[in-house]
Amino acid sequence: MKSNITQIKQRVNALLKELERIEAQELADKDMFPLSELRERVTRYVKENDITIDTFCELAMISKATLYAAFNSPSSTKRATIESIISVFGNYTLYIGRADAS
Structure with a gap:
């Protein structure tokens, strides 16, 4: 047995x-990324689409100050703000997961 x-x-x-x-x-x-890469992703999106940060903020319907606050402290940014930012990228969904142990 x-x-x-x-x-x-x-x-x-x-x-x-x-x-x-x-x-x-x-x-x-x-195409997933951690919140710590938010600044990189927005910067890449702006360059690839030949738009300004101001235009990006208009598309996300947030102020420039709110965007920079999200860059500086993404983990303490409101969920609605993060969702507004990623909505500009297209069909993205915000996921919650455990941090990688490595």
Whole structure:
């Protein structure tokens, strides 16, 4: 009986590792980024679309001061503000997740 339990545990562990690999690949395939990269993403968007920060703020319906406050302290920025900013990028959704342990 113990041998069956050991085999089942080994199979479950193998399946969990495979699930983790699949989840990691799915995340890699999505254009996801942490809030700490908000400034980079906005800067890239502005350059790629040949617009000004002022225009970006108009599109996000926020003030320039609000945008710069979000750049300086993204983790304490209101959710609605973050959602306004990412709405300019297109079809983005705000996700909450655990910080990477590494």
